Amino acid sequence: MTSPCQSLSAPGELVRELLARRRPGYSLEAPFYLSEALYQVDMEHIFGQHWIFVAVEPQIADAGDYITVDLGVDSILIVRDDEMQIRAFHNVCRHRGTRLCASRQGMVGNIVCPYHQWTYDLAGQLIHAKHMSDDFDLRSHGLKPVHVRSLSGLIFICLAEQAPQDFEQMAAEMTPYIAPHQLSQCKVAAQVDLVENCNWKLTMENNRECYHCVGNHPELTISLYEYGFGYKPDALNIGRLQRFEEILAANHKRWEGMGLPSAEIDTLERRVTGFRTQRLPIDRSGQSQTMSTEVASRKLLADFVEPALGGLSFWTQPNSWHHFMSDHTVNFTVLPISATKTLVRSTWCVHKDAIEGVDYSVENLTSVWNATNEQDRRLVEESQIGIASGAYQPGPYSPFTEGLVEKFCNWYVNRLRALVR
Amino acid sequence: MTSPCQSLSAPGELVRELLARRRPGYSLEAPFYLSEALYQVDMEHIFGQHWIFVAVEPQIADAGDYITVDLGVDSILIVRDDEMQIRAFHNVCRHRGTRLCASRQGMVGNIVCPYHQWTYDLAGQLIHAKHMSDDFDLRSHGLKPVHVRSLSGLIFICLAEQAPQDFEQMAAEMTPYIAPHQLSQCKVAAQVDLVENCNWKLTMENNRECYHCVGNHPELTISLYEYGFGYKPDALNIGRLQRFEEILAANHKRWEGMGLPSAEIDTLERRVTGFRTQRLPIDRSGQSQTMSTEVASRKLLADFVEPALGGLSFWTQPNSWHHFMSDHTVNFTVLPISATKTLVRSTWCVHKDAIEGVDYSVENLTSVWNATNEQDRRLVEESQIGIASGAYQPGPYSPFTEGLVEKFCNWYVNRLRALVR
Amino acid sequence: MTSPCQSLSAPGELVRELLARRRPGYSLEAPFYLSEALYQVDMEHIFGQHWIFVAVEPQIADAGDYITVDLGVDSILIVRDDEMQIRAFHNVCRHRGTRLCASRQGMVGNIVCPYHQWTYDLAGQLIHAKHMSDDFDLRSHGLKPVHVRSLSGLIFICLAEQAPQDFEQMAAEMTPYIAPHQLSQCKVAAQVDLVENCNWKLTMENNRECYHCVGNHPELTISLYEYGFGYKPDALNIGRLQRFEEILAANHKRWEGMGLPSAEIDTLERRVTGFRTQRLPIDRSGQSQTMSTEVASRKLLADFVEPALGGLSFWTQPNSWHHFMSDHTVNFTVLPISATKTLVRSTWCVHKDAIEGVDYSVENLTSVWNATNEQDRRLVEESQIGIASGAYQPGPYSPFTEGLVEKFCNWYVNRLRALVR
Secondary structure, rough: OHHHHHHHHHOOHHHHHHHHHOOEEEEOOHHHHHHHHHHHHHHHOOOOOOOEEEEEEEHHHHEEEEEEEEEOEEEEEEEEEOOOOOEEOOEEOOOOHHHOOOOEEEEOOOOOOOOOOEEEEOOEEEEEOOOOOOOOOOOHHHEEEEEEEEEEOEEEEEOOOOOOOOOHHHHHHHHHHHHOOOHEEEEEEEEEEEEEOOOOOHHOOOOOOOOHHHHHHHOOOHHHHOOOOOOOHHHHHHHHHHHHHHHHHHHHHHHHHHHOOOOOOOOOOOOOOOOEEEEEEEOOOOOOOOOOOOOOOOOOOOOOOOOOOEEEEEEEEOEEEEEEOOOOEEEEEEEEOOOOOEEEEEEEEOOOOOOOOEEHHHHHHHHHHHHHHHHHHHHHHHHHHHHOOOOOOOOOOOOOOOOHHHHHHHHHHHHHHHHOO | OOOOOHHHOOOOOHHHHHHHHOOEEEOOHHHHHHHHHHHHHHHHOOOOOOOEEEEEHHHHHHOOOEEEEEEEOOEEEEEEEOOOOOOEEEEEOOOOOOOOOOOOEEEEOOOOOOOOEEEOOOOOOOOEEEOOOOOOHHHHHHHOOOEEEEEEOOOEEEEEOOOOOHHHHHHHHHHHHHHHHOHHHEEEEEEEEEEEEOOHHHHHHHOOOOOOOHHHHHHHHHHHOOOOOOOOOOHHHHOHHHHHHHHHHHHHHHHHHHOOOOOOEEOOOOOOOEEEEEEOOOOOOOOOOOOOOOOOOOOOOOOOOOOOOOOOEEEEEEOOEEEEOOOOEEEEEEEEEEOEEEEEEEEEEEEEOOOOOOOOOHHHHHHHHHHHHHHHHHHHHHHHHHHHHOOOOEOOOOOOHHHHHHHHHHHHHHHHHHHOO | OOOOOOOHHHHHHHHHHHHOOOOEEEEEOOOOHHHHHHHHHHHHHOOOOEEEEEEEEEHHOOOOOOEEEEEEEEEEEEEEOOOOOOOEEEEOOOOOOOOOOOEEEEOOOEEEOOOHHHHHHHHOEEEEEOOOOOOOOOOOOOOEEEEEEEOOOOEEEEOOOOOOOOOOOOHHHHHHHHHHHHHHHHHEEEEEEEEEEHHHHHHHEEEEEEEOOHHHOHHHHHHHHOOOOOOOOOOHHHEEEHHHHHHHHHHHHHHHHHHOOOEEEEEOOOOOEEEEEEOOOOOOOOOOOOOOOOOOOOOOOOOOOOOOEEEEEEHHHHHEEEOOOOOOEEEEEEEEEOOOEEEEEEEEEEEOOOEEEOOOOOOHHHHHHHHHHHHHHHHHHHHHHHHHOOOOOEEEOOOOOOOOHHHHHHHHHHHHHHHOO
């Protein structure tokens, strides 16, 4: 939901004008990254109307486990109830509006407001409110529910009254890819929050290209094939590009033979719940996104015995990406804090029976992406500063390496065109 | 006064609409706690047009003593002049606008601007300004005065051109209650400033009910009777409620026999300068709001010999509350800093002849209210966070325990209805 | 350039009204110092349309040396190219807007964007951009140039499309004054940034009078003649004022005989590129603005042999002042950060052959102005606080000591009257 104050001003005119004149193949105009009015539009229409990845199931493994997630001004309470069902509510008491749970995570029997002890069960029903009159109706003062779905352990929420229905389609298509990694049999080994001083779209655009990788990510490029994310062909590299395509085809054939779907699916631009997936080979030992490219956890996920399964990547509009390997998963969620501040939350999971210090070390598990995230933070912050300058004007994308950035912008612009009155 | 910039925008439409649709018996809508425009309205019409409690006389005991108080963007200088009269001025030089006194308190002969040494006497007259032309008129460049009144040692100011006249009525009614405690014979033993990240109205509403006390204030409820602040009667507690009423009646009779008026007066909702008072018994030893309920200062106030005088409470609209006991007084003033930040200043006074370390310790004197304030800070901050969410909607007040919260809201809404053009 | 977001709102009405009712001889109304809209007007029309002093040539002595300067939201890159020419560009990549150089200063061969390594030569031409299509036109994606001029080593930039042409006139008139000090033969001995919590105009107004010096600047007034910056004549001081005029005349005659122009030029109010200059005697030993009034550097500037050359002062609209002495120069640039925050950058230069610890110490060189700046910071911050109060109203300037403040305000108001549509 959008802030009650901000929604009183109508930025519609400005937004429609900016959307109308968007130039395809070019970066967005500056107000998209700077304007408070557009931030409100983003929170209302993008984050308020779409499926947003926020957490993984291992964060709430047991009945009564809860987490809270901040989505702009909204605090969302996600809890596993006694029937092991996942539920999500606005984390706001129906009495005088107090936030119910202030912690990032915890365990509860009922949900009790700290102010006057109004008490809700895990289904969100108000079951006790002292000192209220006899005709007070408990049933009409339950917690406000939020749509929630799990896609093979990935928890998505939607704040809209009507959630986009094509989530089911994505779930049907993606389950065969993700389910084999058995996220429900995992535990969270590490979670790191990074605040970036930039608009959330710069964080996302950065994620959607590897044009910047060679010059900035020495740790990540150990395991990444240079040709996996777009390249301008020329006389010098044509042979290497072909060699990469052969490696890709051979691996896909091998993995699909093991029951691991690997072919690309791309609905990024054409669906409301846009996504893309592909299983990509890992360079050198072929196993994992680590400094050595070998598995970070000796206890493999699920019933895997082969460590060289490459990395299954899954990207969703508007705010997440994921890598599933034979030994661990790493999930990223992007949560806007303000027009110019964004949270990137990274979560690493390993098999729940893996023992820290024996099967894996957190340092080895997290070092590549911690380094990469920090490098990306610097880049997007420098972009934010430059874009805030009056001298910035949208520049051209590379047709070879920035196609997915363009798809992100197209999806974003088209969604707003459809939703902004 | 309101900020010169902010007053250029006209929030009247929004405010009138919000005032018109206020639902009695329910908490206020979110913009009242969040909106910058409504904060400006509050500062202009509530804090700018009413009597505001800001200090106690012992803070400026001697001629030349001054304090400064920040009321939104305004800094007010309150000084005791050579005839021992209390005067208040805008703390702003008439030359180029420099703040005259930057300290919270001090002592001066004249008021000298630090910038170019323009010099004003304690009556606010400009008496010296170097380098000005011969026809420069000193008399038309005196400090801008602010209305100031002392009610038995409680200093109230009013920034309006015409201050509400019913202050006299309040003074006439309250003087018999407060005067016996002889605040002028006191000294300040401690003063603590607490900044709460919430709108000032949440701080006030919290003060106007004890529904939250049992669940949150283990220290305060040692000395408070559970039934003194509203309770829903039922079969189980009806006997205890009657017992409390008997204790109250017996104490009132005893105290009034000692010349200490004790009966409730409540003008909270119906007067411009709304207030409420009542002398309430203290639980256990009956003496003081301390952890032991015994007096914090062995040297009693005034000529008191009986320590068990209960607590005379005095609540004023829009921003203060006070407790006067046999041994000490504690006064609270609420001063908005921004739409979402509020200062709570607590001041403890004891007899001026009481000796620290012998008759009292600051730790023992202040521990109950320091703990309580900190607990309240957490509660109102959690309310601010929840109300900022798009999911918040006004909830119902308990008719048994939140009647004074409703009176605060009614007073506030009615005052704005009367004042906002 | 103004911020792309802010320029979408039109503050023209308010500004024109405020400009129309400006009362001569009085300080400006509060919104000029507080309003975000007026800050945007200042950045667009004052800092965006005039010549702004930002640096001295010794900061970029060699080919490839660069500095970056922040002017509001704009970052400007100033570089000395291989032909030793000074060039200025917007520090923004033409690809996706990333800031090119994040450091305050450095040395480069080419200018390489950290994000995707787009590479520009020192003339601003894009010479390399990987992965772009074959028809991508490098020549139309060069850095956006900014006007830059050096006046005997003082670097001015202008962000406007058409820079004011009277810079040439100022250069012609000032070169004979400044050139003898040979700034190009100097090195930067110290540079100090001070952030003042006030509007930039308060910083400038403070600089344009010494009415406040006696009461606030014990260090600076050691070397300043009390009568050099305006005084109200009276029976007691008339003799001393005449004596000062005689000293001034005698010194001017002596200095002009040495080829050092000394007479006052004042175009502060009447020119777009307004300035004022005067060579003023220094009190006591007559040599330098130090605590002892003796030279801070034993190695004199240029080919000077006489240390008692007084101080050549140079003040420019809207944002700088400078003092050139026999042994060192000190330059001040005022750079707004926000409506209520301002950077004052002070730069001290000595002869490039002077050896630290032998010929000069940084402590002795900088102590007078570091102390003075800190005192001024306190004064302008107290003014900002007072002006933010609703009680502030413009006050009268002293006709004897605040004439140059009035000229600053008149220039400012007249420039806005000419430029704001």
